[in-house]
Amino acid sequence: MDEELNNHGKITGKLWDGIHGGYFSNKDAAAPLVLTVLSRINPLSPPAAVADLGGGTGFILKEIAQQLNDPSIRLINIDMSGSQLSESRAGQILTIHCPIEAVKRETLLPQNGTLLFIMRSVLHYFGSGGIGGALSHIRQQMRPGECFIHQTACFETDSHAVLLNELFRITGLNKWFPSVNELNKILSANGFIQTLDKEVAALPVSSRDFAKRYDIDDKMLMEIGQKIKARYGEIPKVFETCGGEFTFYLHCRIFISEAV
Numbered sequence: 001m002d003e004e005l006n007n008h009g010k011i012t013g014k015l016w017d018g019i020h021g022g023y024f025s026n027k028d029a030a031a032p033l034v035l036t037v038l039s040r041i042n043p044l045s046p047p048a049a050v051a052d053l054g055g056g057t058g059f060i061l062k063e064i065a066q067q068l069n070d071p072s073i074r075l076i077n078i079d080m081s082g083s084q085l086s087e088s089r090a091g092q093i094l095t096i097h098c099p100i101e102a103v104k105r106e107t108l109l110p111q112n113g114t115l116l117f118i119m120r121s122v123l124h125y126f127g128s129g130g131i132g133g134a135l136s137h138i139r140q141q142m143r144p145g146e147c148f149i150h151q152t153a154c155f156e157t158d159s160h161a162v163l164l165n166e167l168f169r170i171t172g173l174n175k176w177f178p179s180v181n182e183l184n185k186i187l188s189a190n191g192f193i194q195t196l197d198k199e200v201a202a203l204p205v206s207s208r209d210f211a212k213r214y215d216i217d218d219k220m221l222m223e224i225g226q227k228i229k230a231r232y233g234e235i236p237k238v239f240e241t242c243g244g245e246f247t248f249y250l251h252c253r254i255f256i257s258e259a260v
């Protein structure tokens with residue numbers, strides 16, 4: 001498995017819907033983001049395109065398509081994984097197989113019109129060194145006043161973010177979770193102003209689930225749990241242990257980031 005695929009985990013495509021207890025294909029879990037997106041679409045002047053950055057199997061766009069019921073809006077799922085996109089082709093939803101860093105406004109909107117970007121659970125894939133560049137690229141595709149609505153993993157306190165980052169680092173994964181404060185600063189530095197910042201339910205990830213997704217053997221899993229517990233102790237609803245097993249919680253927020 002190359003480094004990039006390893007970072008994404010080995011569960012994609014057909015297997016994706018079952019991951020983390022079905023979280024990514026669960027209507028209730030998706031509802032806060034879907035409702036936030038729908039609340040920003042004025043039926044009298046809808047965007048010409050809604051583009052889901054790292055849209056995976058297209059679950060969020062399918063929910064939006066059902067509730068929006070407006071075939072004139074281009075719904076576009078952009079993802080770098082062909083296996084994820086192979087599950088996404090449905091009705092009104094177009095797919096573009098490319099990295100977010102290569103997406104161009106002109107490809108999404110051949111004619112004039114407004115663009116709405118959405119995203120769920122993707123910014124942490126860019127790592128601490130890549131998140132600024134990715135946000136800057138997204139911003140460059142937007143016009144002032146357009147929105148980027150995203151549900152992003154981030155932690156209330158710096159110390160909780162440090163714990164999660166250490167857990168991923170010792171596992172060999174290049175994912176990075178900011179604190180809410182850090183994320184707000186990075187968004188502002190890249191030309192966004194937040195008009196909404198709302199906490200949603202955290203996603204619990206059991207050590208078994210984590211091991212399955214990233215192919216971690218029992219010995220390594222045990223060592224990861226022990227190291228984190230020795231360094232940070234147990235923090236309810238952030239990192240909890242039970243015997244040799246552990247559960248960490250990915251805290252998330254929905255942001256409406258407007259291009260300034």
Ligand SMILES: C[S@@+](CC[C@H](N)C(=O)[O-])C[C@H]1O[C@@H](n2cnc3c(N)ncnc32)[C@H](O)[C@@H]1O
Nearest residue numbers: 024054055056079080081084099100120121125
């Ligand atoms: C955790 S999944 C979330 C999928 C989807 N947004 C959802 O909530 O159901 C992250 C997705 O982002 C995609 N991804 C990660 N980094 C990417 C990048 N740089 N460019 C395009 N897609 C990316 C992955 O292939 C994966 O499908």
